[in-house]
Structures are given as C-alpha cells and as structure tokens.
Amino acid sequence: MRRGKARTRLLVILGMVLAYVALLLAMPLIVPFDPSRTDLSAALRAPGEGGFVLGSDSVGRDVLVRTLCGGSESVLMGFGVLAIVVTAGLVFGGIAGYFGGVVDAVVDKVITAFQAFPSFVLAVAIAGILGQGIGNMVIAIAAVYWTQFARLVRSITVSFKHSACVDAARMCGAKPLAILRKYLLPELAGPTAVMAALSMSDVVLTMAGLSFIGLGPSRPTNEWGAMMAEAQPTFQYALWCMVVPMAALFITVVLFSLLGDALRDAFDARAGAEKTAVSGKLRRVFPGKGPMGASLSAAAAPTREE
Known part of the structure; x- marks a missing residue:
C-alpha cells in the first residue's frame, strides 16, 4: 500500500x-520574435x-516572454552543472571509498577544505576570480x-566494499572496475x-544569485537573476518586473524539491518492501522459535516507523 502511494506520487510529480x-x-x-528586442x-x-499579459520592463520587453525564455537558460545550465558534479562525485568518491588508503585521505581532505566555506560565498569567490560568463559561472x-x-558516494562505497557480494565477486576473479560497474x-x-x-x-538559486550580482551571463540575457537585477531601479512602481521572474524561480525550486522528496519516499518504500519479503522467506524457512529462526527473522524484520 505504502509503496503504491509513493510510486503514484512520484509519477505525478515527475509528470509535472x-x-x-x-x-x-x-x-x-x-x-x-526576439524576447530581448x-x-x-x-x-x-x-x-x-x-x-502585455504580465506587463513590460523599462525598455519595453515582454516580462512573461522573457521569463519563460530565460527559464530554458536556467534549466539547461542547471542540468549541465548537475552532469558535471554527479560525474565528479561518482569518480572521486567511488575511487576514494573503494581503494581507501592515501587516495581516500587526500580526497577526504580536499572535500573537507571545499566544504569549510559557505557554498554561495565560495561560488562568488570563484566566479569573481574567473570573471563574468556562462562557462565561468558553471565552473x-x-x-x-x-x-x-x-x-x-564515498560513504556508500566504504560500506558496500565489505559486503558479501563484493567478496564473492573478488573470489570469482572479478576486476575492481567490473565490480564498481556491475554491483x-x-x-x-x-x-x-x-x-x-x-x-x-x-543550483538554480545559486545561478540566480550570481547573475543578480553581475557574475552570471553577459547582458543582454533573460536569466532570472539578471532580470531581477534589472528590475531594481523600477521596483517601487513596476513591481511585476521583479515578481514574475521571482515567481518562476520559486516554482522551479518547489517542483524539484518535491521531486527529490518523492524519489526518496519511493526508494524508502521499495527498501521496506524488500526487507518485508526477506523476513517472510526466513519465517517460512525457519518456522520454529529456535535460536536460528528467531535471530534471522529479527535481523531481517523491517524497522517500525514512527
């Protein structure tokens, strides 16, 4: 029941x-037409x-059209950043967690050094050094x-490399890269x-923040942070120029946050169902109340939720 609800919620939010x-x-x-005209x-x-459905800005550009067209810039740049960070995390975290030793220590120190600073402050510092531009902002x-x-990735790999399936794969002669890829x-x-x-x-919020302070794409651009920065001089008597891109940014953040929560609930429900299935199999194999059946059933039983 819980797994079905989680899957339905995930499909609805994913569709949105x-x-x-x-x-x-x-x-x-x-x-x-050109939205920047x-x-x-x-x-x-x-x-x-x-x-103008949602008004025009200080130079006569359609605010709604600019906001929707600027969303493509924000989304594409966001996906580009995610592709880079996920790849880097899988490579460095997987290598450090699996091989351990000096490699693990070095990667761990580098990660700690980067995380010692607030994320937005560090992004501003790096973007300020590199200069304005889409490529520098993505970096x-x-x-x-x-x-x-x-x-x-490192924490999951460290706990996974001591599991029974990895030991069995090593005994069968599987190479480290094959183990990483298959298991x-x-x-x-x-x-x-x-x-x-x-x-x-x-990522989208950080991009908007960097563009707002002038460290994003070069003007003219329809990026949401740049639009809000351009709307500052007319904010008191042309509120729509600020509110429309802000609302688009808010909707984007909420939708992806809901998607992350739905994915987490779906995976948690799947894990709970698998534990329940394993517990049922053990009870059928060890139906008695002896030490073996009791201990194995208790170990495989799912944790009761609050």
Missing part, C-alpha cells in the same frame, strides 16, 4: 516537472496593457556542489538521483 521543463525548453522555439514606446506597461557552481556527491553503480543510483533532484533547486 517534465511538463514544466518541456515548456521552458520549447519557449525559445515557439516565440516568433527593446521598444521604448512600450516601456513599463502594466499587466494587461498593450498586449564556479560545479566546484562548490561536487563535494556533496563525492562524500555521499556498486546500482546501489548508488537511488541516493544519487535523490540528491541530484534536491541539488537542482540549490
């Missing part, structure tokens, strides 16, 4: 996220005036968030997917 992302990615292809005669039109954000995935990667898929969905919210 996919539809939202598809809309943002399709907008630049659907809009028949200026028209001073239509500047600061209120929502509903002059054909700055990736340098901050790869440590979370590396630490997660470890499936174990990492669930936790990594959950962290990636949750981290997408942080």
Whole structure:
C-alpha cells in the first residue's frame, strides 16, 4: 500500500516537472520574435496593457516572454552543472571509498577544505576570480556542489566494499572496475538521483544569485537573476518586473524539491518492501522459535516507523 502511494506520487510529480521543463525548453522555439528586442514606446506597461499579459520592463520587453525564455537558460545550465558534479562525485568518491588508503585521505581532505566555506560565498569567490560568463559561472557552481556527491558516494562505497557480494565477486576473479560497474553503480543510483533532484533547486538559486550580482551571463540575457537585477531601479512602481521572474524561480525550486522528496519516499518504500519479503522467506524457512529462526527473522524484520 505504502509503496503504491509513493510510486503514484512520484509519477505525478515527475509528470509535472517534465511538463514544466518541456515548456521552458520549447519557449525559445515557439516565440516568433526576439524576447530581448527593446521598444521604448512600450516601456513599463502594466499587466494587461498593450498586449502585455504580465506587463513590460523599462525598455519595453515582454516580462512573461522573457521569463519563460530565460527559464530554458536556467534549466539547461542547471542540468549541465548537475552532469558535471554527479560525474565528479561518482569518480572521486567511488575511487576514494573503494581503494581507501592515501587516495581516500587526500580526497577526504580536499572535500573537507571545499566544504569549510559557505557554498554561495565560495561560488562568488570563484566566479569573481574567473570573471563574468556562462562557462565561468558553471565552473564556479560545479566546484562548490561536487563535494556533496563525492562524500555521499564515498560513504556508500566504504560500506558496500565489505559486503558479501563484493567478496564473492573478488573470489570469482572479478576486476575492481567490473565490480564498481556491475554491483556498486546500482546501489548508488537511488541516493544519487535523490540528491541530484534536491541539488537542482540549490543550483538554480545559486545561478540566480550570481547573475543578480553581475557574475552570471553577459547582458543582454533573460536569466532570472539578471532580470531581477534589472528590475531594481523600477521596483517601487513596476513591481511585476521583479515578481514574475521571482515567481518562476520559486516554482522551479518547489517542483524539484518535491521531486527529490518523492524519489526518496519511493526508494524508502521499495527498501521496506524488500526487507518485508526477506523476513517472510526466513519465517517460512525457519518456522520454529529456535535460536536460528528467531535471530534471522529479527535481523531481517523491517524497522517500525514512527
């Protein structure tokens, strides 16, 4: 029952996220004009005036169209950052956790050094050194968030390499890379997917923050943080120029946070169902109440939730 509800919730939220992302990615292809084109005669039109559904900005650009087209930039850059940090986390965390020793110590110290600073402060420092631009912003954000995935992968790998299946694979002559690919990667898929969905919210917020202070894409751009920065001078009498991209940023963060929670609940429900199945099999194999049946059944029984 619980597993079915978790799966249904995951499918619903996943469908919402996919539809939202598809809309943002399709907008630049659907809009028949340049969303950055200026028209001073239509500047600061209120929502509903002059054909502007959610108003225009200080140079006459449609706020709604710019926000939707800018979402494609934010989403694509966010996925690019996630691809980099997940790959780096899997490589460095997996190598450090599996081989241990000096490699593990070095990677652990590097991770600790990066995580000693607040994430946004470190991203600002790196982006300030590298300069303005999309590539430099992606590098700055990736340098901050790869440590979370590396630490997660390392901890899972350390506990996994002592398991029975790894010992059996070694006895059969399997090579380390084959063990990592065939046995470890499936174990990492669930936790990594959950962290990636949750981290997408942080990545999008960090990108907006860097763009807001001028360390993001070069102008003109429709990135949400840059739009909010441009709306500061007219904020008091043209509130929509600030609120619309802020609302889009809020919706994006909420959707990916809900997706991460739904993924976590689905994987937890699956793990609980597997433990219950194992416990039932042990009870059938050891139906008596002797020491063997009691101990094995208790060890495999699922933990009661609060």
